[in-house]
Amino acid sequence: MGEREASGRGDTDRAVGSALRSSAAALAGGLVGLLLPERCVACGGGEALLCEGCRGELLFLRGTLCARCGCPTAWPVERCGECAGRRLAFASARAAVAYDGPARALVSAWKERGLRRAGALAAELVAETVPRPPAEALAFVPGEGDRVAWRGLNTAEELAHCIAGPWKLPVEPLLERVRSARPQRGLPRKARAANVRGSFRARGGVPAVVALVDDVYTTGATAAAAARELKRLGARSVHVVAFARAIRG
Ligand SMILES: [Zn+2]
Ligand SMILES: [Zn+2]
Numbered sequence: 001m002g003e004r005e006a007s008g009r010g011d012t013d014r015a016v017g018s019a020l021r022s023s024a025a026a027l028a029g030g031l032v033g034l035l036l037p038e039r040c041v042a043c044g045g046g047e048a049l050l051c052e053g054c055r056g057e058l059l060f061l062r063g064t065l066c067a068r069c070g071c072p073t074a075w076p077v078e079r080c081g082e083c084a085g086r087r088l089a090f091a092s093a094r095a096a097v098a099y100d101g102p103a104r105a106l107v108s109a110w111k112e113r114g115l116r117r118a119g120a121l122a123a124e125l126v127a128e129t130v131p132r133p134p135a136e137a138l139a140f141v142p143g144e145g146d147r148v149a150w151r152g153l154n155t156a157e158e159l160a161h162c163i164a165g166p167w168k169l170p171v172e173p174l175l176e177r178v179r180s181a182r183p184q185r186g187l188p189r190k191a192r193a194a195n196v197r198g199s200f201r202a203r204g205g206v207p208a209v210v211a212l213v214d215d216v217y218t219t220g221a222t223a224a225a226a227a228r229e230l231k232r233l234g235a236r237s238v239h240v241v242a243f244a245r246a247i248r249g
Helices: 002-035 052-056 101-111 116-129 145-151 155-167 189-196 221-232
Strands: 092-098 137-140 175-177 200-202 209-217 237-245
Touching: 052 101, 092 116, 101 116, 101 155, 101 209, 101 237, 116 155, 116 237, 137 155, 155 209, 175 221, 189 221, 200 221, 209 221, 221 237
Parallel strands: 092 237, 137 209, 209 237
Antiparallel strands: 175 200
8 A cells, every 4th residue: 555655656756757857848948949049950040940042952852753662763653773672561652852951950950959840840841742641540650768758759750740730630659669679870771671670569440541650761661660560450551751751872
């Protein structure tokens, strides 16, 4: 009894402590936002999160694309040099912009500095550029537990919530991470696939068609592992949606 009370109180203390910490962080973020004029995350100039000049340098992925992986191609193709011969569990992958220059700066401000307005802008660019997939719900790639705790946000989840409005789709936390993969950065493509295999577990009640949101599409290995798991739990097709996509070559 005493133990249970103590542990109950411990949980409450922890919850209160974490709520205080996050509201202190939010308050500090809000104050910084009030005190500092907005600066462009890419060039440090201007008075917008992404100044007009840098926005003009974004490479929107609106032209002809590989139908499957969304790689820009000279003419429409079903498979491209990047995805042919690969087992990718998703039906399609689309992103708003190439992961380069100002897009890279925006993602880094969002992910590393926890700048939430960057997520809202990323969602705006996705909604403007990527056709809404024929999905019943939005799922997102769950973050790594410790990294999410440290930054206090999961960018993929945030992006999903920001796109939910314009696309009029519910966000459903269908996936969880069961195993922490090593960071994918710097790993070659084949190693990436092995690294993320078995990282995700889907909960029941997966709709037939799911849009899976992630912040950056690099090789597609993470998205494919998450899509495979959604299909194992009942999805018929999975459409990946990302803010930015790495373009090779
Ligand atoms: Zn700029
Ligand atoms: Zn392709």
